[in-house]
Amino acid sequence: MKIETHVWDWPLRLFHWLLVVAVVSAYASGRAGGEWTDWHGHFGSLVLGLLVFRLLWGFVGSRHARFVDFFPTLPRLIAYFKGRWQGAGHNPAGALAVLALLGTLAALAGTGLFANDDIAFEGPLFHLIDKDLSDKLSGWHIRIVNLLMGLVGLHLAAIAFYQRVKKNNLILPMLTGKKQLPAALAPRTVQPVRFLPLALSLLVAASTVWSVWGGSFVDYLAPLAGVQTASADAETSN
């Protein structure tokens, strides 16, 4: 007897699919280069904002969005691989993949902020560091893409495996938020999304992106680091 249970809240689902769009677009625009390079920066900013949101939502979101709900501790992993794990949210192996994906994307967004392409692109925080360091981070930015491709491949392969072998559709719940669960797990349904945590998470995420690109963040930090601000530098370098 299985019961339809609400597992993924709507901000989490929206986050997931926006992240798919942002990452695919960032990849495509980054590969294309040229006139698409600025768009690569915009999509990268969207990824950054989404990651900040997800980080906060991992603490204040609904039950199965929280890191404590799915953090792959050793006992949970052992239980999972012995076939004894029971739960409604991410299983421990899936949780490892989630954290690896989020961490890799954070590394990409982080290096991207300081990157340059030696053509006409400079990340919004490029001016805070040496050119040599920026060159190194730019190199790593591209290397990390290979890691991301591997993880995305694994993610998709796992979904296909669950679909075909375990007869468990993982895509539909990420669209509807609902899973068919054994009656024993049905009480693990999530409560409706609370407004205040959502508003605060969105506010912090949006202001992070805005301050990174808006220059105020740079203007604030630059005197502390003893370097010229981006806007002042742009004038003198011409």
Next chain:
Amino acid sequence: MKKTQLAIALALGAVTAIAAAGDIEDQIRFRQSAYSFLGWNTAKIKAQASDHPDTFNKDEVAAAANAIAGVANSGVFEKLYGPGTDKGIGWKPSRLKPEFFEKQDEAKEINATFIKEANELQKVAAGGDPAAIKAQFGKLAATCKGCHDLIRIRE
């Protein structure tokens, strides 16, 4: 007699090697300078025609496009990528991949496109329309990336 010949041959060889080494370093230095100068000019066009349109100065942008076309047509690719120039140190160690010498045909094609787009940018910049300059600059920048991806070592 044989020994003298050998000594002369060795001495000549050493002289040639030294001359070649100097030449290699010159080639690397010149091309690094060329790209650095290109960077100064591409930054001006990007800033004025794209990022900060309020700073657009038609004459400065046209001058920058002329400089880029000048460098593109100066024979950097033909004259400054001689054998051995993947190893030397110019202003700093060269980032040319050793595979360059097997991928010369592909690089040559990109270079031809680079020259074509640089010439076109020169024309468009003379016209003074920021939107058209921005679009053409994007095409030029894509050819830069093409070569960076193909033959430049990542830091």
